[in-house]
Amino acid sequence: MSKVPVIEIFGPTMQGEGMVIGQKTMFVRTAGCDYACSWCDSSFTWDGSGKHLIVQMTAEDIWTELKRVGGNRFSFVTISGGNPALLSNLGALVAILKKNKIKIGVETQGSKWQDWLYDIDELTISPKPPSSGMTTDFSMLSTILEKLKIRNGDQHMSLKIVIFNQEDYEYAKDVHQRYPDIPLYLQVGNDDITTSDTGQLANHLLAKYEMLIDQVMMDEQLNDVKVLPQLHTLIWGNKRGV
Amino acid sequence: MSKVPVIEIFGPTMQGEGMVIGQKTMFVRTAGCDYACSWCDSSFTWDGSGKHLIVQMTAEDIWTELKRVGGNRFSFVTISGGNPALLSNLGALVAILKKNKIKIGVETQGSKWQDWLYDIDELTISPKPPSSGMTTDFSMLSTILEKLKIRNGDQHMSLKIVIFNQEDYEYAKDVHQRYPDIPLYLQVGNDDITTSDTGQLANHLLAKYEMLIDQVMMDEQLNDVKVLPQLHTLIWGNKRGV
Ligand code: SF4
Ligand code: SF4
Numbered sequence: 001m002s003k004v005p006v007i008e009i010f011g012p013t014m015q016g017e018g019m020v021i022g023q024k025t026m027f028v029r030t031a032g033c034d035y036a037c038s039w040c041d042s043s044f045t046w047d048g049s050g051k052h053l054i055v056q057m058t059a060e061d062i063w064t065e066l067k068r069v070g071g072n073r074f075s076f077v078t079i080s081g082g083n084p085a086l087l088s089n090l091g092a093l094v095a096i097l098k099k100n101k102i103k104i105g106v107e108t109q110g111s112k113w114q115d116w117l118y119d120i121d122e123l124t125i126s127p128k129p130p131s132s133g134m135t136t137d138f139s140m141l142s143t144i145l146e147k148l149k150i151r152n153g154d155q156h157m158s159l160k161i162v163i164f165n166q167e168d169y170e171y172a173k174d175v176h177q178r179y180p181d182i183p184l185y186l187q188v189g190n191d192d193i194t195t196s197d198t199g200q201l202a203n204h205l206l207a208k209y210e211m212l213i214d215q216v217m218m219d220e221q222l223n224d225v226k227v228l229p230q231l232h233t234l235i236w237g238n239k240r241g242v
Numbered sequence: 243m244s245k246v247p248v249i250e251i252f253g254p255t256m257q258g259e260g261m262v263i264g265q266k267t268m269f270v271r272t273a274g275c276d277y278a279c280s281w282c283d284s285s286f287t288w289d290g291s292g293k294h295l296i297v298q299m300t301a302e303d304i305w306t307e308l309k310r311v312g313g314n315r316f317s318f319v320t321i322s323g324g325n326p327a328l329l330s331n332l333g334a335l336v337a338i339l340k341k342n343k344i345k346i347g348v349e350t351q352g353s354k355w356q357d358w359l360y361d362i363d364e365l366t367i368s369p370k371p372p373s374s375g376m377t378t379d380f381s382m383l384s385t386i387l388e389k390l391k392i393r394n395g396d397q398h399m400s401l402k403i404v405i406f407n408q409e410d411y412e413y414a415k416d417v418h419q420r421y422p423d424i425p426l427y428l429q430v431g432n433d434d435i436t437t438s439d440t441g442q443l444a445n446h447l448l449a450k451y452e453m454l455i456d457q458v459m460m461d462e463q464l465n466d467v468k469v470l471p472q473l474h475t476l477i478w479g480n481k482r483g484v
Binding site: 011012013014020021022023024071072073074075076103153154185199202203206209210213216217218219220222223224225226227228229231234235236 | 448
């Protein structure tokens with residue numbers, strides 16, 4: 001059976017961001033990314049520093065490990081990365097999860113298409129703003145968003161953009177103007193991914209969150225949007241695997 | 243034209259809790275409640291202390307005021323209380339908002355039915371747990387939830403329960419067992435609704451939030467749930483009208 005590189009399986013924990021914020025979920029984190037965002041908070045998945053953690057697993061292996069770690073305490077699995085959409089054979093895992101009536105969430109930046117994305121219940125497409133150092137391929141992004149339009153009403157998708165600065169904010173407005181009918185989530189960027197002082201980080205990020213809210217509330221071009229922090233960072237700071 | 247008692251109109255601001263957490267929205271807060279929860283954070287809507295703020299308004303008056311305050315900076319209106327479901331003639335406001343393509347959110351405790359509830363895009367039913375001092379009429383709640391099943395796929399509803407103690411937690415489990423197919427939001431109760439030290443309150447509530455998460459993550463009977471704080475309280479503390 002074909003295998004995928006997995007770097008972490010953990011949970012159940014609370015999804016701290018985006019369209020299913022607060023959801024009780026298991027996490028499967030795959031290795032590898034086609035991007036190298038300057039502020040990536042999961043760079044161990046692709047920069048070599050987490051190489052020793054990568055295990056090649058079949059879909060059955062992953063399902064067995066999910067049950068071993070999460071027991072009967074989950075009904076939702078989030079597949080995250082890196083960029084899980086690099087992996088065509090994740091389709092086998094998606095099929096197993098669906099067969100077991102597990103809901104599936106995925107986050108990917110919208111740079112690659114896989115047919116198994118059709119089957120994701122809660123799909124976050126998170127194009128990266130200028131501060132990441134990456135350039136969005138809007139033609140690919142549009143192709144992906146177009147494909148996803150045919151899905152059924154129980155499946156949801158959204159765009160999510162992390163905001164670090166004014167340029168990112170303008171980028172988010174551009175994206176909203178291009179795709180006004182797709183639910184848009186704006187997220188406060190965590191600009192200190194190394195501190196271990198969680199209390200201070202929470203206060204800092206809440207202050208930044210308030211500033212972003214203030215700006216969006218005044219802006220006629222960003223009306224049908226949601227503005228959110230990363231809840232896991234407010235609680236657990238930069239700790240990994242919680 | 244028939245009038246409704248309105249106690250506050252403000253925004254746009256960010257919806258701090260529940261199924262549309264983070265949403266940019268205007269708020270219309272109606273006066274009057276059939277409950278008197280021990281920890282009500284909007285008791286000025288029903289306990290007489292906000293009596294001088296109540297204005298009897300037609301639906302047209304409310305729409306005019308929403309446009310005056312919010313300009314072109316909103317596409318979503320939240321109707322809150324008190325219990326807005328006490329007011330049959332809110333239907334006229336709902337109709338005006340729909341005609342103007344404004345999405346509508348409502349929160350009500352599920353003690354009263356009104357036909358205009360059929361037309362709410364994002365409807366939160368928040369039965370009150372034991373710590374409130376109130377008793378849930380489950381037969382009425384079931385009737386309401388049954389009626390709402392016929393709505394279309396673009397309309398959403400959820401149950402939301404605020405948790406202050408272990409008894410509330412057990413109540414939430416009971417509600418989830420009664421209505422397993424309705425999305426359930428668990429919310430950390432704010433047990434200090436008078437302090438003006440926002441920073442300390444935020445830290446206190448984040449610690450309580452973490453404890454609630456820990457409990458839910460271990461619990462096989464609460465799998466398909468979302469656990470959330472009140473974001474507005476983390477940012478603005480107990481301030482009103484933000
Ligand atoms: S796309 Fe995501 S995982 Fe890849 S580098 Fe950027 S932030 Fe990191
Ligand atoms: S139902 Fe809501 S508004 Fe009414 S008393 Fe309880 S908390 Fe307050």
